[in-house]
Amino acid sequence: MSKNILEIKNLKAYYKVLKGEVKAVDDISLNIRKGEILGLAGESGCGKSTLASTLISRKPPLHYISGDVRLLGKNIMGMNQAEFQKMRLRNISLIPQYALDAFSPTKKIKTLIRDLVQEHGISTGRKFFDKVEERLELVNLTPSVLNRYSIELSGGMKQRVIMVVSTILDPELIIADEITSALDVSSQRFVATMLANLRDKGIIGSAIFITHDLSILYQIAERLMIMYAGHFTELGPTDEIVNKARHPYTRALIASLPQVGIQYRDKKLSGIKGTPPYLLNIGEGCRFRYRCPYAVEQCEKTPVREKVAEGHYVSCWRWKELGSDHNG
Template sequence: MSLLEIRDLRVTYGAGAAAVPAVRGVRLSLAPGRALGIAGESGCGKSTLALALLRLLPPSARLSGEILLDGEDVLTMRWGRLRAVRWAGASIVFQGAMHSLNAVRTAGDQIAEPIELHHGATPGAARKRAGELLAQVGLPAGRAASYPHELSGGQRQRVMIAMALACSPRLIVADEPTTALDVMIQAQILRLIGGLVAEQDIGLLMISHDLSVLADVCDRLAVMYAGRVVEEGPARAVYSAALHPYGQALSAAFPRIGDPASRGAPRGLPGDPPDPSALPDGCTFHPRCAVALEGCARDEPELTGNGAHRAACVRVGPSAEGSP
């Protein structure tokens, strides 16, 4: 049984003629002890998807479909049940720890708070557990007395991960957890996250624009564009042999160690993702696609492919019209 199953999830902002689609018909699943990566440029719907998992979107958002967490639909939960599921069932590591942590409370107090609220622990027991969690993420227990401004960027990110683990959730959602960190600290945080998934048999949904980061941590990878999943498959296969032209462009945008050609001239992708309020007809990627066909401006393809690696492109699958 899947830990997380997303079925035809759709998220729009606003209503009526002014409704803007941010997530369009996403279907994904995640098993315990596995990691699923979500990649794409800014504006492709990644963070909206992450926030939708625990209904953290603003009131202007309209959601449909199903988000099954251990078989229970998050979208139909009553408020009391949803409040219990947050932290204890699933938790989020937000992008930018300095903006997520309370500047006037110590790290230990912020980690202990959900333990007191959700597990009914005494303040002393909660603070002891906070020290244990800090040690688990590679920080001295004494750092519990530190305020966020007294910690480095990597240390603050570790505090955020400790907070996410505070109530022993089954699922962790990590939204760009290594943004703005230097490469050495990024590598440490990624090893830490990957180790926690394996050791504690939790599920991880990790969001990033960097396919190489996701390929190092995740088992599977989904690429989003204009609110849809346009490619999904084994992380290494998507990174090294993407089927969709957009996945290929994302992979080629980062220089690779040991490859002089990519290091000297990494390829980019001209233009920007389309405005969600004015999506083009047909395949939403076709205005930027170097290998678009005539029919791409008319029909929006569904995910197809052989086996576990699929892409939403007319060049993929049994009826493919050519190869990129």
């Protein structure tokens, strides 16, 4: 049996609009191993959340174009809605990007949870809510939360409630989509660590943690994958990516992060000049070439995915020339 929970090969998912196709996820390949947390990072608009939507819902105008996606060995792209609905919450689940908007101000949390899970044909008797209360305590919330309205909860508390709901059936794979973006720094750290704790306790099997913030991923992810403008750029063990990144875009992302113990007057942070390309009907070539200081004529062709070291892959024509010494 495969050691992978999820296997994605050459996945393409585009937004079909009146003027053509927005190539938001364009030829992405990725495996998620059993028991791992994989971090997926990149700027806003790079395709991270679109990848999550492709795996979970694929609502128009987003359309699956091609590629193979297997969850627990099953081809989920070939399933109809009823077939896939049976896997949601049980085998694959999503903690959404806009979780804080999932609450109705007129419903108590208990009613909200009951309504959500009953849509999946799940009984919500006393035994179910005993489990809910146990999970609430795991994320430092008291059972009294169930009898409160969402307006009575802080943003961090709401996010933790959604984490409990999304993981209540112990899914093999959870996709956490920008779940820390609306939280303060201390809440961000708690929520990220809580996801790792749920994995360690066997409540969830594996996780894809999507964020633009590499510093959060460095705390909890075993591997990192970087996306840019719908394309794969780099994938590898977290320490290797942070310390020996080979793609110019990955390096630029890391250079934009503050480092512990280094003050601004000693080393200024460097932003990435320019803006990501418009993905409507975009053609061939490395999509970072318009902002890359190392771009050459060869970059007009789409780079191939190459192996740098064990488990470390990059899509850049010049990665061998650039070397790995970039953090000194």
